[in-house]
Amino acid sequence: MVAASTLKTFSVTLRVWRQAGPAAAGGFVDYPAKDISPDMSFLEMLDVVNDELTAKGIEPIAFAHDCREGICGTCSCTINGKPHGPGKGVATCQTYMRSFSDGDTIVVEPFRARAFPVVKDLVTDRAAFDKIQQSGGFITARAGSAPDANALPIPKGDADLAMDAAQCIGCGACVAACKNASAMLFVSAKVGHLGLLPQGQAERDRRVLAMVNTMDTLGFGSCTNQYECSAACPKLISHDFIARMNRDYLTASLRSAFKPAPANTGGGAA
Amino acid sequence: MATLDSKIPSGPLADKWRKHKTEIKLVNPANKRKYEVIVVGAGLAGSSAASSLADLGYKVKCFVFHDSPRRAHSIAAQGGINAAKNYQNDGDSVHRLFYDTLKGGDYRAREANVHRLAEVSVNIIDQCVAQGVPFAREYGGLLANRSFGGAQVSRTFYARGQTGQQLLLGAYSALSRMVGAGAVDLHTNSEMLDLVVVGGQAKGVIIRNLVTGEISRHSADAVILATGGYGNVFNLSTYARGSNTTAIWRAYKRGACMANPCYTQIHPTCIPVSGDYQSKLTLMSESLRNDGRIWAPKKAGDTRAPAAIPESERDYYLERLYPSFGNLAPRDIASRAAKRICDEGRGVGSTGLGVYLDFADAINRLGEPAVRERYGNLFDIYHEITAESAYKAPMRIYPAVHYTMGGLWVDYNLMSNIPGLFVLGEANFSDHGANRLGASALMQGLADGYFVIPYTIGDYLAGQKPGSRPAADAPEFRQAEADVRGQTTRFLATKGKQPVSHFHKKLGKIMWDRCGMARTKAGLEAALQEIPALREEFNASVNVPGSADTLNQSLEKAGRVADFLDLGELMCRDALTREESCGGHFREEHQYPDGECKRDDEKFGHVAAWEYQGEGKTPVRNTEPLNYEFTKMSLRNYK
Ligand code: SF4
Ligand code: FES
Numbered sequence: 001m002v003a004a005s006t007l008k009t010f011s012v013t014l015r016v017w018r019q020a021g022p023a024a025a026g027g028f029v030d031y032p033a034k035d036i037s038p039d040m041s042f043l044e045m046l047d048v049v050n051d052e053l054t055a056k057g058i059e060p061i062a063f064a065h066d067c068r069e070g071i072c073g074t075c076s077c078t079i080n081g082k083p084h085g086p087g088k089g090v091a092t093c094q095t096y097m098r099s100f101s102d103g104d105t106i107v108v109e110p111f112r113a114r115a116f117p118v119v120k121d122l123v124t125d126r127a128a129f130d131k132i133q134q135s136g137g138f139i140t141a142r143a144g145s146a147p148d149a150n151a152l153p154i155p156k157g158d159a160d161l162a163m164d165a166a167q168c169i170g171c172g173a174c175v176a177a178c179k180n181a182s183a184m185l186f187v188s189a190k191v192g193h194l195g196l197l198p199q200g201q202a203e204r205d206r207r208v209l210a211m212v213n214t215m216d217t218l219g220f221g222s223c224t225n226q227y228e229c230s231a232a233c234p235k236l237i238s239h240d241f242i243a244r245m246n247r248d249y250l251t252a253s254l255r256s257a258f259k260p261a262p263a264n265t266g267g268g269a270a
Numbered sequence: 271m272a273t274l275d276s277k278i279p280s281g282p283l284a285d286k287w288r289k290h291k292t293e294i295k296l297v298n299p300a301n302k303r304k305y306e307v308i309v310v311g312a313g314l315a316g317s318s319a320a321s322s323l324a325d326l327g328y329k330v331k332c333f334v335f336h337d338s339p340r341r342a343h344s345i346a347a348q349g350g351i352n353a354a355k356n357y358q359n360d361g362d363s364v365h366r367l368f369y370d371t372l373k374g375g376d377y378r379a380r381e382a383n384v385h386r387l388a389e390v391s392v393n394i395i396d397q398c399v400a401q402g403v404p405f406a407r408e409y410g411g412l413l414a415n416r417s418f419g420g421a422q423v424s425r426t427f428y429a430r431g432q433t434g435q436q437l438l439l440g441a442y443s444a445l446s447r448m449v450g451a452g453a454v455d456l457h458t459n460s461e462m463l464d465l466v467v468v469g470g471q472a473k474g475v476i477i478r479n480l481v482t483g484e485i486s487r488h489s490a491d492a493v494i495l496a497t498g499g500y501g502n503v504f505n506l507s508t509y510a511r512g513s514n515t516t517a518i519w520r521a522y523k524r525g526a527c528m529a530n531p532c533y534t535q536i537h538p539t540c541i542p543v544s545g546d547y548q549s550k551l552t553l554m555s556e557s558l559r560n561d562g563r564i565w566a567p568k569k570a571g572d573t574r575a576p577a578a579i580p581e582s583e584r585d586y587y588l589e590r591l592y593p594s595f596g597n598l599a600p601r602d603i604a605s606r607a608a609k610r611i612c613d614e615g616r617g618v619g620s621t622g623l624g625v626y627l628d629f630a631d632a633i634n635r636l637g638e639p640a641v642r643e644r645y646g647n648l649f650d651i652y653h654e655i656t657a658e659s660a661y662k663a664p665m666r667i668y669p670a671v672h673y674t675m676g677g678l679w680v681d682y683n684l685m686s687n688i689p690g691l692f693v694l695g696e697a698n699f700s701d702h703g704a705n706r707l708g709a710s711a712l713m714q715g716l717a718d719g720y721f722v723i724p725y726t727i728g729d730y731l732a733g734q735k736p737g738s739r740p741a742a743d744a745p746e747f748r749q750a751e752a753d754v755r756g757q758t759t760r761f762l763a764t765k766g767k768q769p770v771s772h773f774h775k776k777l778g779k780i781m782w783d784r785c786g787m788a789r790t791k792a793g794l795e796a797a798l799q800e801i802p803a804l805r806e807e808f809n810a811s812v813n814v815p816g817s818a819d820t821l822n823q824s825l826e827k828a829g830r831v832a833d834f835l836d837l838g839e840l841m842c843r844d845a846l847t848r849e850e851s852c853g854g855h856f857r858e859e860h861q862y863p864d865g866e867c868k869r870d871d872e873k874f875g876h877v878a879a880w881e882y883q884g885e886g887k888t889p890v891r892n893t894e895p896l897n898y899e900f901t902k903m904s905l906r907n908y909k
Contacts, residue, residue, distance in 0.1 A: 066336065133443065
């Protein structure tokens with residue numbers, strides 16, 4: 001099985017960020033990538049280059065990837081200055097070499113943000129996103145305690161809008177694209193998804209307050225409404241969710257300011 | 271010889287689970303926090319198990335090799351999840367889902383397990399909706415359903431083409447809640463490299479931190495493996511690149527039996543291979559077969575563009591061969607049919623390894639906007655990868671490795687033959703027999719994690735004295751750690767000529783050619799020569815650059831490919847011994863004149879559970895008879 005012989009291969013130069021570890025200084029190094037088929041994915045091109053480096057006794061370029069179909073959110077390269085590269089609405093792994101031309105120099109860096117320290121080369125630590133989720137990104141529903149799924153009809157429009165937000169893959173491109181390294185799009189997607197559903201109402205105030213406060217303490221910047229985030233987002237999550245979250249946050253802050261805190265919240269786990 | 275007691279409860283099929291739940295031992299609530307449970311893996315099965323057990327009060331440690339539990343490959347499941355809700359009033363029932371799943375598995379699964387799966391399927395949907403999973407809905411606000419291969423009712427719940435993602439994010443949110451509450455101790459970037467068995471019971475694991483290289487020992491009262499399937503033994507598959515067999519393989523080497531390893535699912539609708547650099551095959555959801563029609567030219571070697579081939583010269587072969595199921599024939603049957611077409615020289619595309627999946631009729635009937643609404647995201651994926659529009663020309667598809675029905679042997683409680691070792695989800699062998707029906711992997715992962723293990727683990731733990739787990743510096747732990755370190759050092763010291771990928775590709779090719787969609791005695795015997803030779807070459811000449819004390823992706827891959835080499839050999843051995851055809855296991859010697867699977871219930875109506883005997887020794891094949899008390903093993907017919 002070989003590539004269709006009608007396709008012409010080409011060559012590019014990769015200018016890649018190499019950094020040995022979190023504390024090491026990093027810098028760009030150039031590598032040639034030859035005989036590239038336009039049908040190759042960007043990550044397959046990196047695989048080929050890495051095998052060549054290994055053969056030469058050079059340590060291969062570390063890069064994050066897993067599903068290679070745009071759903072797990074692991075891949076995270078900034079390509080020619082753009083998180084996830086030139087394509088609209090795709091992740092790094094869904095970027096194909098047909099987007100580039102013979103002789104190009106392609107600059108590849110990790111997602112840059114204060115809250116995402118570099119682990120090695122193109123790999124960053126995005127554990128901050130998990131911490132935000134742990135602070136409130138859920139609806140409490142113990143297994144075994146749920147009512148019948150059709151007991152609560154949900155208007156199709158609400159369910160569809162919730163799904164639009166729920167598609168977020170947690171990649172962090174929104175943070176990398178933002179000059180303030182704000183995580184507003186990511187957080188607003190989760191707050192929007194759960195807050196749009198009737199099941200999510202009981203914890204709605206608590207959720208938005210906790211998630212936004214955690215985001216602030218983890219070193220993400222604030223939003224100045226430039227919307228670079230949604231432009232870079234592989235799932236094209238709309239920045240309307242940010243406005244929605246701002247309203248939610250305000251209401252929740254007001255309500256919690258006027259509501260006396262219950263003296264005893266009981267023995268529940270969370 | 272291992273003893274394989276399936277522990278299937280007595281009594282009528284529909285009462286077994288209910289009865290079992292009331293009869294198994296319970297752990298008293300005050301004692302639960304004295305037990306520590308290790309969960310390895312955080313996909314649907316692992317996350318749902320870890321969060322549910324923590325909710326019950328157990329102390330849970332969860333290890334996942336990904337940088338976040340939300341990355342696990344359950345996330346990539348597209349089509350849906352089955353449940354016997356009968357919301358469509360189209361005649362569905364628990365019994366019908368049970369029967370379809372058992373038949374779909376070509377009568378090679380346990381009746382009692384499959385029935386339980388069908389029973390709890392309804393609870394899963396309730397649970398997921400309560401968590402906020404945004405399933406598709408009708409205009410009236412009720413849940414929508416679609417139909418899927420191998421079924422004649424609409425029982426599949428879905429969230430656009432991203433059902434696995436939404437279910438996983440639901441389970442991840444439950445897990446996150448318990449991590450935030452301090453009830454689950456979560457370790458990301460942590461790969462399990464060995465199982466520790468003390469006094470014949472599973473009592474811990476050895477973990478390598480993939481970022482720092484640190485190797486650590488962890489003891490517990492019980493260990494749960496929920497580490498997914500091993501389809502990457504074929505190198506090219508629809509799995510994520512990181513999916514691997516290491517956790518279950520190392521448990522096998524510590525004595526857990528590996529059941530039916532040769533049962534592999536080859537999914538009929540994937541995007542064909544385009545070149546030898548290929549790293550990944552992308553699935554096009556089975557749901558496309560609801561509206562797409564599969565065809566190939568009638569003439570061999572017909573290179574005309576699809577639009578230039580008149581209706582009369584097209585062969586809609588699934589509709590022709592299986593009139594009652596048509597394009598919705600089960601996966602194994604649809605895949606083999608595509609292979610036969612291509613073997614006859616009627617394949618399409620530049621490689622000749624493809625058939626058409628055509629939406630022209632659906633677009634005529636429903637209009638393009640309706641087709642876009644149903645399948646738009648899948649058409650987009652197809653366009654990204656091939657630069658072709660499926661609105662204008664038919665998709666080209668070809669079968670690809672997608673799921674493994676085999677896995678570690680477990681009893682009805684999901685416990686392996688090593689007491690204290692539980693195995694959930696795709697990592698076990700229990701529910702899908704020789705072929706899995708669409709939309710039932712998600713169902714099984716969540717059934718095991720939310721609704722089975724929370725009950726059955728108590729039965730084991732109640733027999734363990736609280737506080738009796740061994741310390742993590744017991745000699746067995748030290749030995750296992752030394753073994754892991756030894757392997758790491760060996761890989762780095764080999765300094766050979768070939769990257770790990772070289773061996774993975776070669777192994778993949780052997781497996782696909784010899785142990786793929788069609789298998790023969792001669793081919794399998796050849797593979798049993800080729801794989802050990804490849805392993806020797808790997809040991810002598812693999813090149814793993816870098817060091818052990820940082821992120822080293824070559825080192826990670828070396829360990830996984832070493833295990834795939836061993837597993838691949840066992841799969842071929844299993845396929846060679848199983849002298850029949852059933853589900854995804856097709857032996858060319860055993861077929862009916864029309865090319866359908868010829869089972870041999872007399873000789874092979876059993877589970878084969880392989881038991882490790884040591885390096886270089888032939889493993890022992892144990893069997894567990896499949897006693898069908900309520901169903902007749904009959905000829906599977908979709909015509
Ligand atoms: S909002 Fe978009 S860019 Fe941000 S994490 Fe989610 S998917 Fe990625
Ligand atoms: S590798 Fe999974 S989204 Fe790119």
